[in-house]
Amino acid sequence: MALAPEEQIQVDASRTWVVGSEGASNAIASSLDAAPLAVIVDLVRTGFADTRPRLAVITGLSRKVVAQRVDQACENGLLKDAGLAHSEGGRQARRLEFNADAGYVFGVLIEASEITLGISDLRGRLLATAHEDWSVDNGPELTMQRVKLHLDALASRTGVARPWGIGVGVPGPVDYSSSRLVSPPIMPGWDGFSARSWLREHYDAPVWVDNDVNVMAIGEWAFGTGSRSDDMLFIKAGTGVGAAIISRGRLLRGQRGAAGDIGHMHVTDDPQVTCRCGQTGCLEAVAGGWSLLEEATRRSGASAMLTAAIADHGHVTLGDIGVAAHEGDPLSLEMLLARAQILGEVAASLVNFVNPGQLVIGGGVLRAGTEPLNRIKDVVLRRSTRLASEGLTVRAASLDQMEGVIGAALLAAENLLAPPALARWVEDASPLGHATALQRHDTAFV
Ligand SMILES: [Zn+2]
Structure with a gap:
């Protein structure tokens, strides 16, 4: 089996093996000098090769060397036999599989x-x-x-x-x-x-x-309900507020790791909105769970359900507010929807900026029923540009927290x-x- 000179196979977003072109062959050759065993395990693990003949073609190693290395990987418990491969004519090869239970x-x-x-x-x-x-x-x-x-x-x-x-x-x-x-x-x-x-x-x-x-x-991108090939913007709305961006399988951390830290973006000039960070007007101070708790505690007298929660266990929790909203408590719903509105507006700006295929909302806000999520969705779709919103999926995180x-x-x-x-x-x-x-x-x- 010969590969076209330009054949390029995406192993995953962080590694691309190019077979047949001169520069890439050199790159593979140097990897092979250093650790042929690691390369073979990696090629099988990432789904790039699952038989010995295929490994020989991709690596350029002789069949004998590949066989020795595969035996070694199987003895080490990292690869295992997975039965006969689908035949493309000729003798059927044994299929190999990465052993995900080799360690934990x-x-x-x-x-x-x-x-x-x-x-x-x-x-x-x-x-x-x-x-x-x-x-x-x-x-x-x-x-x-x-x-x-x-x-x-x-x-x-x-x-x-x-x-x-x-x-x-x-x-x-x-x-x-x-x-x-x-x-x-x-x-x-x-x-x-x-x-x-x-x-x-x-x-x-x-x-x-x-x-x-x-x-x-990372978890949602790997196992969530959306397509793994889509760029993803993940916004967490819980006690704090934050975001993460996955672009072509890469997590964007920025120079030091601060990318996506949207909780302290300035969203209002109201000097009364003071934040835990010491600034005023931050997103978290108007849309975060801790600001919701402060407001709910201050206004609990206007809600029979929140008053009952305080009588029961001494203070209001985010869980109490979620349950109350779920059961139709007007104050709880009003406070949650006001926050969803602001989160939606910020999310729309971010969608315009990074143009994700999926916007995923996660965190404690999901425990407050569907209305806050629907409000975020509506605002995002209304406020983002046509090109950015066409084909955009807005959904809740799907892995049960x-x-x-x-x-x-x-x-x-x-x-x-x-x-x-x-x-x-x-x-x-x-x-x-x-x-x-x-x-x-x-x-x-x-
Ligand atoms: Zn702040």
């Missing part, structure tokens, strides 16, 4: 008022999850102890002795190169904190930390398995013991 990763999503945790295989499929209402106001040490308690319980439940890697999403700006939080407005006591360092003291596994909205977007934990797990798995990282440990069959070196690799979704 932890996914951790810390949000302002809840934590969600999961253990997944190397493709981001969850084996077990845990969730707890938990405020980040408890500070980093108590929060991380809580995270560890849940992770250890999940590990013993699933029999996963050691994670291969850990991905973490946090509700504040993360300097992606150092994994440290930088002046997070709604996380008192967390400035400069490194969840990576904390977890590395307790687990011998590499850790990658990102903003919560970024990992939610699990997209963040899946995305965090995928962040770890993809960083472990990207060829440069894989080459470091593939001969050992496991990344255990390579944590420090592997953490320097951050090629997933970039």
Whole structure:
């Protein structure tokens, strides 16, 4: 089987192997010198090749060398036999498959008022999850102890002795190169904190930390109901407000990791609108969950349902407001729709700016019934330009609030398995013991 000289095969958005053209052949050749085993595992994992003959064609390695390397990958547990391949005439080849159960990763999503945790295989499929209402106001040490308690319980439940890697999403700006939080407005006591360092003291596994909205977007992009080929704008409206942009499979983090941090965009000149960040007129201060709580508490006397909630447990929660709106409480609905209007207007501007194929809305706002989401949708479609709105899908996040934990797990798995990282440990069959070196690799979704 010969490939056309110009044949180009997209393995995924971050790696394109070009077969037959001179420059690209050199690129492949240098990869092969460094780590033919890693390249073979990667080609099978990314669906680019699933038989030994195909691997030989793509890599240019002899069939004998390919056979040896495939045997080695199978012995290491990274590839496995998957039966006979579909025949195109001639002898049928054995099909190969990536073994996503070769190892497991932890996914951790810390949000302002809840934590969600999961253990997944190397493709981001969850084996077990845990969730707890938990405020980040408890500070980093108590929060991380809580995270560890849940992770250890999940590990013993699933029999996963050691994670291969850990991905973490946090509700504040993360300097992606150092994994440290930088002046997070709604996380008192967390400035400069490194969840990576904390977890590395307790687990011998590499850790990658990102903003919560970024990992939610990764999970939704990988497993959500939309087309994976579409560019995606993900807006999270929960206690805080944030956005993430995936363009052609790449997550746009910007120079330091602050891209998409829309919560503190200036949206009103009203000097009364003060924000937790110290400025006035921020989006979060008029549309975020924490401002909703403040307003609901202040105006609760005008709502029988919110008054009842305070009588029951001493204060109003976002859950109370969602339930009240759902059951027709006029005040709760009014406050939610006012926020949906502003979110819709900001989302329309962002849609005009980045022209996504999908706009996905996630976060606590989804628990308040369909009306706020429909309002956001209406405003976006009305306020965005014709070219940007034609073919645009506006939808709710579709993974039952699990997209963040899946995305965090995928962040770890993809960083472990990207060829440069894989080459470091593939001969050992496991990344255990390579944590420090592997953490320097951050090629997933970039
Ligand atoms: Zn602000």
